[in-house]
Amino acid sequence: xxxxxxxxxxxxxxxxxxxxxxxxxxxxxxxxxxxxxxxxxxxxxxxxxxxxxxxxxxxxxxxxxxxxxxxxxxxxxxxxxxxxxxxxxxxxxxxxxxxxxxxxxxxxxxxxxxxxxxxxxxxxxxxxxxxxxxxxxxxxxxxxxxxxxxxxxxxxxxxxxxxxxxxxxxxxxxxxxxxxxxxxxxxxxxxxxxxxxxxxxxxxxxxxx
Numbered sequence: 001x002x003x004x005x006x007x008x009x010x011x012x013x014x015x016x017x018x019x020x021x022x023x024x025x026x027x028x029x030x031x032x033x034x035x036x037x038x039x040x041x042x043x044x045x046x047x048x049x050x051x052x053x054x055x056x057x058x059x060x061x062x063x064x065x066x067x068x069x070x071x072x073x074x075x076x077x078x079x080x081x082x083x084x085x086x087x088x089x090x091x092x093x094x095x096x097x098x099x100x101x102x103x104x105x106x107x108x109x110x111x112x113x114x115x116x117x118x119x120x121x122x123x124x125x126x127x128x129x130x131x132x133x134x135x136x137x138x139x140x141x142x143x144x145x146x147x148x149x150x151x152x153x154x155x156x157x158x159x160x161x162x163x164x165x166x167x168x169x170x171x172x173x174x175x176x177x178x179x180x181x182x183x184x185x186x187x188x189x190x191x192x193x194x195x196x197x198x199x200x201x202x203x204x205x206x207x208x209x
Contacts, residue, residue, distance in 0.1 A: 006037035011064045011103075016043050047075050051082075059083050060096040063104040076104045077117035077129070084128035097132045152180075156187050164196045171196070174203050182206055 010019050019041050025033040042064040050058040050065070059082035067075050079100045083093055106114055118126055118133075157175060161167055167175075178186065189202055 008037050008039050010041040056086050060099045063100045073110045073113035074117050080129045080132055081125050163193050164199050
């Protein structure tokens with residue numbers, strides 16, 4: 001039988017008081033359960049104590065440890081430097097660096113300081129970290145484009161409903177499947193539609209091009 005050592009990682013920012021390391025269920029006449037576990041409370045740990053540990057989990061969790069406000073850009077750069085130098089596979093690198101980016105969001109002045117911190121890295125380290133940052137930017141642009149297309153498609157469907165009435169599911173599916181260039185053309189053409197037949201005619205003539 002494999003024994004399990006229970007560990008709980010507390011990642012909240014507040015409060016900073018020590019958390020309990022036991023969970024108990026009891027009634028006046030009997031204790032039903034007493035469960036003990038190892039408690040790791042990130043907001044009571046200091047990021048500098050883990051700066052030189054070649055541990056991918058520690059590199060990510062530093063983002064939730066005690067960080068002075070003026071150190072936030074430096075900590076983000078150091079977290080990414082550690083992740084980059086560990087030479088992890090791409091999937092793990094994206095997972096850990098994504099955790100850092102999510103929980104250590106920087107405002108514009110902090111982002112400028114972050115770039116200064118990157119310039120202080122060794123060239124090889126700087127290149128590896130920039131690969132991570134560039135992947136974030138590319139992913140953000142891609143997600144932004146996809147979200148923009150979804151919003152545009154949703155808007156056109158609403159305009160069509162107001163213009164020609166309730167759209168059958170088959171028609172909505174055809175509109176949802178057309179390419180973005182055709183979607184823009186539909187957005188212009190719908191101004192001249194009077195009824196559902198006009199839309200169906202346009203789809204028959206354009207949606208399959």
